[in-house]
Every structure is written in structure tokens, then in C-alpha cells.
Amino acid sequence: xxxxxxxxxxxxxxxxxxMKGEKIFPYKIHQQKLQNGLNIVTVPxxxxxxxxxxxxxxxxxxxxxxxxxxGFAHFFEHMMFxxxxxxxxxxxxxxxxxIGASANAYTSIDxxxxxxxxxxxxxxxxxxVEGDRFQNLHxxxxxxxxxxxxxxxxxxxxxxxxxxxxxEDIRNTxxxxxxxxxxxxxxxxxxxxxPNQYAYSMKFFERxxxxxxxxxxxxxxxxxxxxxxxxxxxxxxxxxxSYTVDIPVEPQQNGTRVTHIKNGETPPxxxxxxxxxxxxxxxxxxxxxxxxxxxxxxxxSEIYNKLVVTERKVRNVRLGTPFSRDPNLITISATLKxxxxxxxxxxxxxxxLEKIKTTKADGKKFADAISETKYSFAMGNDTPGGIAGMLxxxxxxxxxxxxVNNYYSLYEKITPDDLMNIAKKYFIESALTIGTISADDTCxxx
Amino acid sequence: MKNIFIIILMVLFFSNAFSQxxxxxxxxxxxxxxxxxxxxxxxxxxxxxxxxxTRLTVSTIxxxxxxxxTYSQVQEKTYPMAARYGSxxxxxxxxxxxxxxxxxxxxxxxxxxGLMLTPSFSQQDFDRVKSNQQNYVDQVIRSSSDEEYxxxxxxxxxxxxxxxxxxxxxxTEGVKSITLDDVKEHYKTYFTKNxxxxxxxxxxxxxxKQTLINDMKTLxxxxxxxxxxxxxxxxxxxxxxxxxxxxFGSAIFMGFPIDITRSNDEFAxxxxxxxxxxxxxxxxxxxxxxxxxxxxMNYGDYSYIEWYDNGGGNMLPPPGVxxxxxxxSIWIRPVQIAKQLKQQYQELSDVKIGHAHFAIRLALRxxxxxxxxxxxxxxFSATREFLRSYxxxxxxxxxxxxxxxxxxxxxxxxxxxxxxxxxxxxxxLDDVNKAIKKYWQIDNMKITIVTDNSEAEELAKSLKENxxxxxxxxxxxxxxxxxxxLEEDEEAANFKLNIKNVAVIKTEATFK
Numbered sequence: 001x002x003x004x005x006x007x008x009x010x011x012x013x014x015x016x017x018x019m020k021g022e023k024i025f026p027y028k029i030h031q032q033k034l035q036n037g038l039n040i041v042t043v044p045x046x047x048x049x050x051x052x053x054x055x056x057x058x059x060x061x062x063x064x065x066x067x068x069x070x071g072f073a074h075f076f077e078h079m080m081f082x083x084x085x086x087x088x089x090x091x092x093x094x095x096x097x098x099i100g101a102s103a104n105a106y107t108s109i110d111x112x113x114x115x116x117x118x119x120x121x122x123x124x125x126x127x128x129v130e131g132d133r134f135q136n137l138h139x140x141x142x143x144x145x146x147x148x149x150x151x152x153x154x155x156x157x158x159x160x161x162x163x164x165x166x167x168e169d170i171r172n173t174x175x176x177x178x179x180x181x182x183x184x185x186x187x188x189x190x191x192x193x194x195p196n197q198y199a200y201s202m203k204f205f206e207r208x209x210x211x212x213x214x215x216x217x218x219x220x221x222x223x224x225x226x227x228x229x230x231x232x233x234x235x236x237x238x239x240x241x242s243y244t245v246d247i248p249v250e251p252q253q254n255g256t257r258v259t260h261i262k263n264g265e266t267p268p269x270x271x272x273x274x275x276x277x278x279x280x281x282x283x284x285x286x287x288x289x290x291x292x293x294x295x296x297x298x299x300x301s302e303i304y305n306k307l308v309v310t311e312r313k314v315r316n317v318r319l320g321t322p323f324s325r326d327p328n329l330i331t332i333s334a335t336l337k338x339x340x341x342x343x344x345x346x347x348x349x350x351x352x353l354e355k356i357k358t359t360k361a362d363g364k365k366f367a368d369a370i371s372e373t374k375y376s377f378a379m380g381n382d383t384p385g386g387i388a389g390m391l392x393x394x395x396x397x398x399x400x401x402x403x404v405n406n407y408y409s410l411y412e413k414i415t416p417d418d419l420m421n422i423a424k425k426y427f428i429e430s431a432l433t434i435g436t437i438s439a440d441d442t443c444x445x446x
Numbered sequence: 447m448k449n450i451f452i453i454i455l456m457v458l459f460f461s462n463a464f465s466q467x468x469x470x471x472x473x474x475x476x477x478x479x480x481x482x483x484x485x486x487x488x489x490x491x492x493x494x495x496x497x498x499x500t501r502l503t504v505s506t507i508x509x510x511x512x513x514x515x516t517y518s519q520v521q522e523k524t525y526p527m528a529a530r531y532g533s534x535x536x537x538x539x540x541x542x543x544x545x546x547x548x549x550x551x552x553x554x555x556x557x558x559x560g561l562m563l564t565p566s567f568s569q570q571d572f573d574r575v576k577s578n579q580q581n582y583v584d585q586v587i588r589s590s591s592d593e594e595y596x597x598x599x600x601x602x603x604x605x606x607x608x609x610x611x612x613x614x615x616x617x618t619e620g621v622k623s624i625t626l627d628d629v630k631e632h633y634k635t636y637f638t639k640n641x642x643x644x645x646x647x648x649x650x651x652x653x654x655k656q657t658l659i660n661d662m663k664t665l666x667x668x669x670x671x672x673x674x675x676x677x678x679x680x681x682x683x684x685x686x687x688x689x690x691x692x693x694f695g696s697a698i699f700m701g702f703p704i705d706i707t708r709s710n711d712e713f714a715x716x717x718x719x720x721x722x723x724x725x726x727x728x729x730x731x732x733x734x735x736x737x738x739x740x741x742x743m744n745y746g747d748y749s750y751i752e753w754y755d756n757g758g759g760n761m762l763p764p765p766g767v768x769x770x771x772x773x774x775s776i777w778i779r780p781v782q783i784a785k786q787l788k789q790q791y792q793e794l795s796d797v798k799i800g801h802a803h804f805a806i807r808l809a810l811r812x813x814x815x816x817x818x819x820x821x822x823x824x825x826f827s828a829t830r831e832f833l834r835s836y837x838x839x840x841x842x843x844x845x846x847x848x849x850x851x852x853x854x855x856x857x858x859x860x861x862x863x864x865x866x867x868x869x870x871x872x873x874x875l876d877d878v879n880k881a882i883k884k885y886w887q888i889d890n891m892k893i894t895i896v897t898d899n900s901e902a903e904e905l906a907k908s909l910k911e912n913x914x915x916x917x918x919x920x921x922x923x924x925x926x927x928x929x930x931x932l933e934e935d936e937e938a939a940n941f942k943l944n945i946k947n948v949a950v951i952k953t954e955a956t957f958k
Contacts, residue, residue, distance in 0.1 A: 033729065046475065049843065081729060089739065093730045097828055100835020102761055104727065118844075119835045144927030149742030152790075156695035156780045157745050160592040192790050196920055265582060265691075266589040299521045309518055312574050315581065337577065364710030368526035375547050378477060383842040 003336050017329075024377055024408035027387070029401050030224035033206035036240050038211035038230045041401050042224040043386055043391065051120035052384035055130060057112040058215075059208040061184040062325060063245050068193065069200055071151070071178075071186015074107040077205050078147050080114065081105075082139040084132050095129050098122075102385070110325045111396030117385040120221040129233030134209055140402055141198045148194040155185050162266045166435050170273055170329070173259040174433035178250035180328055210241030215395045221383030222294040245409040247326065250275075257433040264439030267315065268339040270346060271435035272424050276322040276330035279397040281406035284414050286321060287373075288422040289330060291414060294369035295361050297332065298351055303352045307334070313341045317349070327399055329433070330426060339438040346434075346445045361416040363398045370411055377408065456692045466639060467855055470658060471647035479551050479844045481558060481658065482645035483543040484852050487557055487636040488538040489605060489616075490609040490673045496624050498616015502572075502579055503632045504533045510571035512560025514515075517571050520557055521652050529554045531561075535614050536753070536767040538672070539856065540637070540958050543766075548649045554716060555654070559661055565633065572626045580621045583613065588953050592697035592780060593688070593897040599697040599894040599956055603687055604773055610676045614889075615956050639665040641672070643855055647848040665869055676771040678703045681890040683946025688895045690902040691953040695744075696802035700893035702774030704885045708768075708857040715871035715881035722821055722829045723813065724749030727761050730832075732812050733776065740931055741865050741917065743801050744779045747809065751885075762840055765849025770854035774886060775815070776787065781805050783901040791920045799904045802895055803915035807941040810888045820879035834870050837863055881949065889944040902950045910948040914939050 030042040062069050083089035096103050101118025116126050127405065158164045168183050175181035216235065218227045253275055277285040298304060298317035307314040315335040324330030334345050381387045391401040436443045493501045510530060524531075527550040542562065553863040572944040598613050605611040612620065638906045639662060646655055681702055682905055706713055724731040726748045731737065733747035748757070754770045757763050783800035821829070841847040841863055853863040897905065908915055916939045919927070 011453070047842070050838070053621050094828065097728075097730045099834050100838075102836070102839050104761065117839060119838075141554050145920075145926065146740075146742040150738055150745055151741070153695075153738070153744035153779060153781065156786070157591075157593060159694050160697070160780070163590070195920070240562070263589075265585065267585055268878065269770070298525070300525045309570070311575065312570075312577065312891075313794075315578055331474045337581075337941040368522075371526035372528045375549075377527055378546055379530070379545065382476070382478065382844060385842065389955070 011439055015308065021409075023405040024374065025404050026378075026381075031401065032209065033230060035237055036211040036238050038231070038235055038238060039215040039399070041215055041391070041395070042222060042223060042227040043219040043387060044216075044224070045387060047220040047221050048382045049120055049221055050117065051123050051125070051218060051222050052117045052388040053126045053130065054117065054217040054388040055114045055134065056215045056392045057114075057208065057215060058110065058213050058396055058399065059112055060108050060110040060187065061182060062109050062179050062247060063208065064179055064182070064186070065245060065247060068190055069197060070182040070190045071194070072104060072197070072200070073112055074184050074186065075148070075151050076201060077105045077107045077112050078150060079139055079144065079201060079386040080133060080137060082137070082147065083144045084138050086136065087129055088131060088133055092129060092133070095125060099145075101126070108149065109180060109184055111392070113392050113396070115385070115388065122223060123218070123226070127230040127234045127388045128306050134214070134235070135238050137205060137209070144198045144201060145195040151190055153196060155191050158185065162261060162263050163269065166261055166269060166437055169259040169261065170271060170433055170435040173257050173432040173435070174253070174273055174275070174329060175250055177248040178326060179247060179325065180250075180324070183276060207241065207243040209417055210243075211235070212240055214401070215394065217388055217391055217401070219388040219391070226283040242361070247264060250327065252433045255430050258443045259433070259435050260440070260443035261437045262439065262441060265438050266437060268336040268342060269435075269437040269443065270334045270336065270342055272332045272346065272349060273329040273433040273435065274425055274428065275377060275431040276328055278322070278328065279324060281398060281403045281410065282416055284293050284410050285422055285425070286323070287407065287410045288414050288418050289419055289426070290373060291366070291369045291411075292356060292419055293321055294372060295365045295419075297354055299367070300368070303348060307345060307348060313337055313343070314345055322443055323393070323397070340439065342436065342438065344445045352425040353419045353423060357420055357427065359420075361419050363416070366416050373411060374408065449573055461875065466662060467643040468541060468655070468657065469848065469851045470646045470655070471844060471851065471856065473648050473649075473844055474770055476648040476844060477548055478844060479546055479548055479648040479650045480646070480848055482544045482845075482848055483562065483662070484643040484645065484850060485540045485637050486641040486672055487540050487670060488536050489614040490676070491636050491670065492609075492612065492616065492620070495620060496628055497612040497620030498579060498614075499620075499624050499628055499632050500540060500636065501614050501616060502576060502624055503525045503629045503637070504535050504542070505575045505579065506567060506572050506629050507535045507561055507565045507633070508542065509575050510561075510568060510750050511566035512557070512562040513566060514560060516566070516568070520561070524554065524557055527554055528680065529557075531622070533559075534766045536755075537610055537771075539616065539766070539768060541766045542666060543841065543845065543936060549742065551654065553715065555658075563661065563664055567626060567630050569626055572757065576624065579615055580662045582615050583618050583621055583633055583957065587613070587615070588691065588956070591739055591758065592693055593777070596697040596699045596894045596896040597757070597777070597886060598700060599687065599689055599693055599896065600775065600892060601893055602748075602957055603702060603892045604701065605676065607679050608676050608678055609673045609823065610771060612679070613957060620778070634666045635668050637666065638668040639663050639877065641670050643852055645848045645852045646656065647844040674770060679770070680754070681892060683889065684893065684943045686893045686895065686906075686947065686948040688897060688902050688906050688950045689953055690899045690950060693779030693783070693896060693898040694786065696800060696895050696897040696901060696905070698778035698802060698806065698893065698895050699775060699778045699832060700891055701773045702805065702887075702891040703771065703773045704884060705773055707752070707770060708859065708862055708866075711869055712877075712881050713751075714866050715873055715877045716885055717833060717866070718826065718829050718878045719816065719821065719882045719886070720749055720751045721833055725818060726750070726754060726763070728755060732816075733809055736812060737805055737806055739777065743805055743867065743924065744781045746779050748777050750775045750777070751856070765846055765853050768853045774942070776809050778805050778809060783898050785898060785900050785902070787918060793921050794918050797909050797918045799915070801900060802897065802901075803904055803908050804917045806893065807915060808938040811938050811941045812942065813886060815887045816882055817888070820882060823874065823875050825879055826875040830870055830873060834867055906948045906950050909943075909945055912942055912945060
């Protein structure tokens with residue numbers, strides 16, 4: 001009965017229009033596999049003349065299991081723009097230019113995504129150049145070594161931000177075995193050594209740039225028939241691979257860990273990182289953590305009102321939930337006005353976490369958080385690129401774009417009691433890694 | 447492509463009463479409603495000694511409450527709607543953007559009305575917002591991204607002594623001196639019904655539109671005097687400011703004012719030239735090809751003929767930053783400094799400076815070649831074809847489409863994206879090459895470089911003395927380079943620049 005009330009509550013409070021059992025994603029997802037295992041996804045969408053072609057490779061820095069080659073998934077993304085025999089770099093650029101597309105790629109811990117948004121009348125040309133480079137990439141050792149400089153350049157631009165430095169240090173401190181220990185950019189020592197890894201790059205391509213690791217996703221002014229025909233024509237002969245990756249399992253953490261950056265030129269930062277769950281569209285853990293984040297750490301939370309609005313000791317505070325294939329960090333971060341308040345702010349956050357474990361969430365706040373989650377989703381999908389980018393994430397996490405509907409349906413199952421249990425499960429001091437930036441010589445909090 | 451947006455029923459409606467202009471983009475199938483309120487004011491309206499006041503006024507409104515609701519109550523009411531609202535302040539406009547699902551339009555509108563017409567301007571909200579803005583100008587801009595830092599420093603350098611000089615966020619002393627009374631007064635003077643353009647997009651009724659128009663007529667009734675015709679000082683030679691701090695690389699921005707905006711038909715010709723030289727975040731540009739692809743000196747290199755907001759975060763140019771005073775600029779993303787090169791490559795253990803001097807020369811040499819030789823027919827055709835498709839991507843979402851339409855009004859146009867397509871269609875190679883010659887040169891400009899303390903003095907000396915600056919490659923890259931690249935390197939390393947002044951300044955001396 002309580003559960004029914006919780007589901008009805010949002011309807012009563014804010015005119016909630018999402019019905020139970022209804023899929024959150026409002027467009028039909030057409031999905032079919034080619035014989036070689038390549039998954040083809042089409043989402044027709046009202047965007048006259050514009051189409052987005054995304055190729056999702058379910059490979060990121062998570063797959064970098066060997067010593068000395070961290071950052072390689074990202075480096076390889078760079079190499080994919082170095083051309084083939086049929087379309088050398090200059091010719092490839094000419095074609096991209098003629099398509100008038102916004103084209104680029106990105107790599108994260110779990111995925112590498114190549115994306116083009118452009119004139120839907122030129123979809124076949126997009127397929128042709130993408131099909132060619134995914135099967136016939138060919139670069140010289142010189143090109144490989146030269147491109148390594150651009151990766152160093154990317155690291156150079158990123159690292160000027162102390163938050164990037166802290167992020168790097170926190171991962172390295174929190175993890176022992178799992179590949180989430182390093183960032184997508186990789187360890188600096190490995191970036192510096194990249195020019196010497198030409199042979200490994202060939203191996204990397206052989207292993208992962210295979211149909212079983214990839215999904216072709218097309219959204220916008222297209223039809224599923226058209227997309228299937230083009231996929232068959234340009235990717236149908238792609239040979240399946242055989243490599244499977246064995247990602248090391250992270251052992252249980254048995255005590256609080258600490259990392260600190262001394263820097264008095266930038267605002268003080270406190271970051272509390274607990275080991276959290278990996279992605280699942282059947283377990284409630286991740287969506288429950290999302291609700292905890294909304295209720296207890298958003299702009300309407302008690303802690304925000306106390307630390308940011310009333311006391312004004314903190315510029316912002318937030319809780320970020322993990323959204324990754326394997327168990328990842330739940331991060332609570334705060335930017336402070338004065339470094340001397342660091343211990344106080346940490347204590348306030350820890351008090352909030354204790355409260356979540358022991359006190360049931362207020363019914364209205366719970367309902368508001370559900371409403372916010374679902375309306376945020378509805379508000380966010382109004383361009384072909386936006387829709388493709390969102391679905392690419394779910395494909396990377398689960399292999400199936402329908403997972404987005406499964407994931408959001410979990411919110412209907414969660415109760416305020418669940419939030420208490422999830423908090424008890426994850427907010428454990430022995431699984432905590434503290435990261436700080438301040439003018440102090442050592443970490444100023446206990 | 448012309449038919450791309452035919453499905454969007456676009457009604458352009460002008461209302462002369464109270465000088466309010468209304469721009470509409472009706473989308474009956476949409477679930478969303480977007481309201482944009484654009485005021486002609488911006489940071490050029492900041493009084494001397496109170497730089498940052500327009501930004502702080504806007505932030506106090508969007509991060510504050512109404513006469514009936516506190517900031518926290520506003521947050522609580524809007525949270526379950528997932529309604530989004532925020533603002534953008536630039537040099538000459540301030541824009542409030544409100545987006546909400548149609549289910550909540552009426553209840554959210556009460557918040558819009560409250561914030562815009564009866565903002566609470568509480569001391570508590572003001573203190574919170576001011577402290578964050580102070581922190582941005584004191585610390586954040588100097589410590590979070592060297593690229594953004596060098597970009598802001600270039601603007602400060604180019605427009606020194608004008609109302610365009612200071613950052614929209616203000617200056618350290620300027621923000622410090624702003625009081626809540628200043629904010630209240632600034633709102634009354636500059637956020638009036640007489641300098642407002644209303645934008646509406648999505649699924650709304652005529653009744654809603656009329657209510658919005660009528661309500662906005664109750665904004666303060668002032669006649670703000672907005673400075674216009676910003677004239678930057680004439681630049682004599684190449685003037686460089688090197689900003690020193692603890693840095694991992696050298697972040698470079700360089701440029702000079704140009705007397706052209708989207709209002710001019712010639713802008714289309716310069717768009718083609720600029721796209722060919724350095725289209726933002728594209729690998730097809732000349733600069734990208736020479737500096738990144740061939741020599742792998744950094745992450746990317748681009749050029750601009752107008753302000754591009756948050757270039758590090760945006761792939762496509764966002765609307766909402768129209769300006770009447772533009773400048774041409776080149777963005778060279780951080781290149782390696784000597785300290786890093788020495789650590790990484792044994793063969794470079796004796797280099798005195800990193801890649802900054804060579805990169806500047808290489809980039810300016812390409813601009814110079816373009817000025818002297820012009821584009822070829824082939825490059826012109828390919829670039830024009832690209833742009834005619836690409837500009838359609840600027841306006842994919844209702845919010846960006848509406849934003850571009852509103853910016854069009856600023857420039858005296860109805861629909862820039864469609865009009866520029868017509869202009870591009872009519873262009874000839876001769877038009878483009880004439881525009882290049884008319885607007886671009888390399889002898890008089892300003893350059894800002896944010897770099898490491900260890901690099902600054904040697905780099906300054908090298909620039910000042912026009913010292914030959916050979917590219918310092920690692921052995922394994924150098925050995926594979928074709929002769930043509932090495933020859934080009936030789937020419938670039940010896941390329942004389944019209945350097946007049948080079949100053950090395952500490953980070954704390956910037957934005958004074």
C-alpha cells in the first residue's frame with residue numbers, strides 16, 4: 001500500500017504525466033544485428049534534413065589492462081582520424097567538409113564514440129567514409145609518433161585545471177587493481193611513452209575495432225530500412241574478432257584513503273569518494289543514489305541551504321553518482337570559501353550521510369525528486385545529436401539502447417526505505433577516499 | 447536545405463508599442479516552451495569603478511527570490527518541474543532564458559514574472575552571488591584554464607581604455623566596490639521595458655504570449671543610454687604580453703580589431719576565409735593542419751572573426767553574444783614549454799624556449815600567405831559548400847533557433863542563418879579574396895601568452911629580438927618528416943614579425 005502511495009504521490013503533487021509502465025524514451029527504437037554481430041540502431045526523429053550518425057565502440061580506458069599503455073583507447077581515437085589507403089587524411093577531411101557535418105569523437109572510461117551530425121541527404125557518404133576507416137585504417141609509424149604530441153598537448157591543456165589534477169590523484173588513490181585507477185587520458189608517464197607503442201596500437205585495433213564491440217546508431221531524418229541497407233553495404237563484410245578482455249576486479253577497500261594537492265592560488269576543494277555500484281538496469285542502486293543526490297545534495301537540499309545559502313561557507317556542494325560499467329566512485333564535492341572550514345564541511349556532509357541512513361526521506365521531497373528526474377529527461381531530447389549522445393551512453397553501458405527505458409522504470413520501484421538501505425550499503429568510511437586542494441601542506445581533514 | 451525548417455511555423459511579429467520587439471518560433475508539436483528576454487545593456491554599461499555590475503545584477507535576479515518567495519522557495523517550486531533558467535551577460539546584451547515543460551508553463555510563469563518584475567534583491571542573495579563573482583575574478587579565471595585566461599587577457603589588451611576592456615565578470619576592485627543599492631539602481635536604469643526584446647519558442651498559446659507582453663510592459667520605464675561605437679586604440683606593430691604563473695604549457699591568443707559584423711553582407715565572404723583558415727574545432731583548417739596534424743604541437747588551432755563563447759566547451763557557436771565591435775583572433779591551444787621538452791626528450795636537453803615562438807610564426811605566416819595569395823577556386827568552393835550545410839547545425843534546438851533569430855535583430859537582420867546562406871550562394875572567389883585583403887594583415891596586432899615562470903623571460907627575449915626559432919622536434923618525429931615540411935619549418939623559423947613591444951607580467955598584475 002505504501003508503495004502504491006509513493007507512486008501516486010507525484011501525480012498528486014505536480015500533475016505528473018508519466019504513466020507507470022510507459023517507456024520514458026518517447027521515440028521508437030529500431031534495432032537489428034548484421035550477421036557479423038554489428039548492432040544497428042535507428043531512431044527516426046522529426047528533424048527535417050538533419051541526421052546524426054554515431055558509432056559507439058564499447059571500449060574505453062577500462063579496457064587498458066596492460067602495464068604502460070594507459071590512455072590508449074583515447075590515443076587510438078586520435079589515430080582513427082589519420083586515414084586509410086582509399087581515404088588518406090587529406091581526402092577524408094575533404095569528404096567531411098563536403099558533408100558539412102559537425103564531426104568529432106570522444107573517449108571515456110567505458111566507450112569511444114565517433115559522431116557526425118549533418119545533412120541527412122549525405123548519409124550514404126557518411127556511411128562510406130566511416131565504414132572504410134573502421135575496417136581499413138592505415139597509418140604510418142611516423143603518423144603514429146607525430147599524433148602522440150597532440151595527446152600530450154591535450155593533457156597539457158587539461159592539467160592547467162587543479163580539479164583535473166585532483167581527479168587524477170583520487171582515482172589513483174582509490175583503486176588498486178581495476179583499470180578505473182587511471183583516467184581516460186592515462187598516466188603522464190604512459191603519455192610520454194606513447195610514441196614507442198606503435199606495435200601495440202596495431203594490436204589494439206585488431207582487438208577492439210570489431211563488429212562485436214560496436215553499435216551503429218542513426219537518429220533524425222532517416223528510415224530504419226535506409227540505415228539497414230547502408231549498414232549492410234558498408235559494414236556487412238567487416239570481420240568478427242575473437243578477443244575478450246578480462247578486467248581486474250577491485251578488492252574491497254579496508255580503510256579511508258587520502259590524497260592532497262597543495263595550491264593556495266585556487267579555491268579550496270573537498271572531495272569525498274565512496275566506492276559505488278556499476279551500471280545495472282535491473283538493480284535499484286544507481287537510480288536510488290540519483291534520488292539521494294536530488295533530495296540531499298541538490299539546490300533544494302538541507303545541506304545546500306545550510307552551507308551555501310545561510311552560512312555561505314561553501315560555494316557549491318553536490319553528489320555525483322557513478323554511471324559506468326563497473327563499480328565506480330560516488331563523489332561528494334564542495335568548493336569552499338575558506339580552507340579553515342574544511343573539517344566543518346566534511347563533518348556536515350558525514351552528518352547528512354548518517355541522516356540518510358537513519359531517517360526516512362520526506363514524502364514530498366521524494367516525489368519532487370522523481371518528478372525532476374523524469375521531466376529533466378523529457379526536456380533534454382530535442383536534437384538528433386542530443387538523442388544519439390544520450391542513447392550512446394546506454395549502449396556503452398549495456399549494449400542495448402532499450403536499457404534507458406529499463407533504467408528509468410526502476411524509479412517506479414524505489415521507496416524511501418530503499419534510500420536508507422542504499423545509503424547504509426555504500427556510505428562506509430572504510431570505502432572512502434578523501435581528496436583535497438588547499439594551501440595546507442597536508443590534507444586538512446580527518 | 448532551404449526547406450529544413452519548413453516544419454517550424456515561424457511567425458515574426460513586431461510590436462512598436464514601448465519599443466518591445468517580440469520574436470516568435472511557434473512549435474505546436476513540442477513539449478517545451480522557451481522564453482528569452484534580451485536586454486540591450488551588457489558589461490559596457492558597467493560604471494567605471496564598478497566593473498561587473500551588470501553581471502552581478504543579473505546573477506542576483508537569477509540566484510535570488512521574488513517579492514513573495516525566497517531564493518530557496520523558488521528552488522523548491524521549480525525543482526519538480528525540472529524547469530531550467532539562467533542568464534548570459536555579454537558586452538552588449540543580457541539574456542535571461544527560461545525553459546519549461548508545457549505541463550508547467552502557467553505555474554512556472556509566475557516565477558518568471560516574479561524574478562523579472564519584482565526581484566527580491568535580498569542582502570543575503572546579493573552577498574552570496576557577489577562572493578562567487580569576486581572569487582571568479584580574483585582566482586578562478588587565473589587558475590582553472592590557461593586557455594580561457596589568455597583569451598580574456600587578449601580582450602583586455604585589445605580594448606584597453608574602452609568600455610569593452612574589462613571582463614563581463616568585472617575586475618577585482620570593481621566587484622569589491624559594488625553594493626546592493628548599486629544593483630537595485632542598475633536594474634531600474636538598464637533592465638527596462640524600453641530596451642527589451644522578447645523571444646518565445648515552442649508550444650504556447652497566443653493568450654500566454656499576450657500575457658507575457660503585457661506583463662513585461664510593467665518593467666522599469668527608463669531610457670538607458672547605451673555606449674556604442676567602441677573604438678579600440680590603433681595598434682602599432684605587434685605587441686605581446688606574456689603572463690607568468692606555474693603552468694604546464696604556453697596558451698596563446700592573438701588578434702586585432704576588425705570593422706565588420708553580421709550586419710555587413712561582406713561578413714559572408716570573411717566567414718569563408720575564416721573557415722578555411724581555422725574553423726572552430728575542425729581538422730580541415732589551415733592552422734590545424736600545419737600546427738597540429740603535421741607537427742603535432744598541440745591539441746588544436748583555430749581562428750575567429752567574432753566572439754565565440756566558451757570555445758573549450760562548445761562545438762557549435764552559441765547564440766546570445768551579439769556585438770557591434772569585433773576582432774579577428776587566432777587561438778593556439780597550449781604548446782610545450784622548454785621545461786617539458788627537456789624532461790621528455792634527451793635530444794632536446796639544451797632548448798631554451800618551447801614551441802610558442804615557432805607556433806606564432808607558423809600561424810601568422812599562413813595568414814600572411816592568405817592575404818598575399820588569396821584562396822584558390824577549389825578551396826573557396828569546398829569551404830562555401832561546407833558552410834552552407836554547417837550553419838544549419840547552429841540552430842538545431844528550439845532555444846538555439848530562437849537565440850539566433852533574436853541575435854539577428856541586433857544586427858538589423860530578420861534571420862541571419864537563412865540570409866547568410868543566400869549571401870554565401872551569391873559569393874565569388876574574388877569577393878572572398880578582396881575581403882581577406884581588406885580586413886586581415888599581420889603587422890599590427892596584440893598577442894597574449896600565459897606560460898610558466900621558467901619560460902617567460904627567454905620567450906620574451908626571443909620574440910623581442912626576432913631571434914630565429916627553429917622547431918624543436920623529437921628525433922623520432924623529425925626523422926620521418928618530408929623535406930617539404932622541413933623547408934617550411936626553416937622559413938617559419940626565420941619569418942620576421944613586426945614586434946614592437948614585449949612585456950612580461952605577473953598573474954596578479956592582469957585585469958587591472
